[in-house]
Amino acid sequence: MSEDINLIEQNLGSLTRVDIYEGIRDTLVIARTKVSTAINVALVEAYWEIGRQIEGSIGSRAEYGKGLIAFLSLQLTQEFGV
Numbered sequence: 849m850s851e852d853i854n855l856i857e858q859n860l861g862s863l864t865r866v867d868i869y870e871g872i873r874d875t876l877v878i879a880r881t882k883v884s885t886a887i888n889v890a891l892v893e894a895y896w897e898i899g900r901q902i903e904g905s906i907g908s909r910a911e912y913g914k915g916l917i918a919f920l921s922l923q924l925t926q927e928f929g930v
Contacts, residue, residue: 902920906913 902913902916906916
């Protein structure tokens with residue numbers, strides 16, 4: 849096992865295991881940040897579209913809106929959870 853590590857270290861030149869770890873760690877942190885940003889953008893777009901659809905269907909009918917929101921809440925909670 850230590851022979852394998854020595855061979856790897858020889859082939860890496862001046863890079864140490866810590867350097868490689870830090871490079872891989874940085875790559876993963878960047879990827880997580882990109883994923884988080886993409887998810888946030890998608891959620892904002894979805895919420896905006898949901899609001900547009902609800903507002904478009906309710907208009908100035910307050911009582912209808914109350915019933916619609918209650919219906920949507922029940923149905924969407926059953927399908928998607930809390």
